[in-house]
Amino acid sequence: EVQLLESGGGLVQPGGSLRLSCAASGFTFSSYVMTWARQAPGKGLEWVSAISAGGDSTYYAGSVKGRLTISRDNSKNTLSLQMNSLRAEDTAVYYCAKGRGSGWYVPIDNWGQGTLVTVSS
Amino acid sequence: EIVLTQSPGTLSLSPGERATLSCRAGPSISISYLAWYQQKPGQAPRLLIYGTSSRATGIPDRFSGSGSGTDFTLTINRLEPEDSAVYYCQQYNSSPFTFGPGTKVEIK
Numbered sequence: 001e002v003q004l005l006e007s008g009g010g011l012v013q014p015g016g017s018l019r020l021s022c023a024a025s026g027f028t029f030s031s032y033v034m035t036w037a038r039q040a041p042g043k044g045l046e047w048v049s050a051i052s053a054g055g056d057s058t059y060y061a062g063s064v065k066g067r068l069t070i071s072r073d074n075s076k077n078t079l080s081l082q083m084n085s086l087r088a089e090d091t092a093v094y095y096c097a098k099g100r101g102s103g104w105y106v107p108i109d110n111w112g113q114g115t116l117v118t119v120s121s
Numbered sequence: 122e123i124v125l126t127q128s129p130g131t132l133s134l135s136p137g138e139r140a141t142l143s144c145r146a147g148p149s150i151s152i153s154y155l156a157w158y159q160q161k162p163g164q165a166p167r168l169l170i171y172g173t174s175s176r177a178t179g180i181p182d183r184f185s186g187s188g189s190g191t192d193f194t195l196t197i198n199r200l201e202p203e204d205s206a207v208y209y210c211q212q213y214n215s216s217p218f219t220f221g222p223g224t225k226v227e228i229k
Contacts, residue, residue, distance in 0.1 A: 035218075037220075044207075044209065044220060044221075044222045044223045045158075045160070045166065045209050045211075045220040045223070046220065047211070047217055047218045047219055047220060050216070050218065059216040059217065059218075060217070061217045062122070062217065095165060095166075100168075100171065104213075104216075105153070105154055105213050105214065106213060107156035107168055107171040107172075107211065107213055108156075108158075108166075108168060108211075109168045109171075109177060109178075110168075111165035111166055111167070112165065113165055114165060
């Protein structure tokens, strides 16, 4: 059974930093594209970033480019999201998600339960 | 960036009825790269349909997808109370892999 367990969320001041982690199990982590998506309170889903199976290629939403950095450690089955220069509008539940294959152009077929990031003074 | 719009914003129907949800893409996308997700309150999203019309594992055949180019549809036949949720379309044709704003389905 695929399991994705996010951690690292919390309260941070504007301009601050936070690092989210996602522990993956139940599948061959190194064979799949991984994604971060987020959902502001009471709002819809927003795609944030994705990383290739090997970790050598990444994509970002324009709203986070240059501030958020996705990475993965295939030896530890862990996905990360380094979040810098945080803004109030980054407040959201952040989901770790697994692609349905190793290629870029795949849907998300498994989601974690999410971790809440609140940016406020 | 590909923008997805969904209509209607909210759909209120009775059990047993059919729900028809629309997702419009601009510019057009390949049918291979359009998915639908269901999200219930307090839960993570769940993949329903990918590649416009392929059902994900465990999804009942009451759910079906169709469309091409710029217009895509999710149809839910014989609505059940458990279908009450928000439904999102997503394109994975090109980055950023955007989601639509969602359609809320309410069961009367």
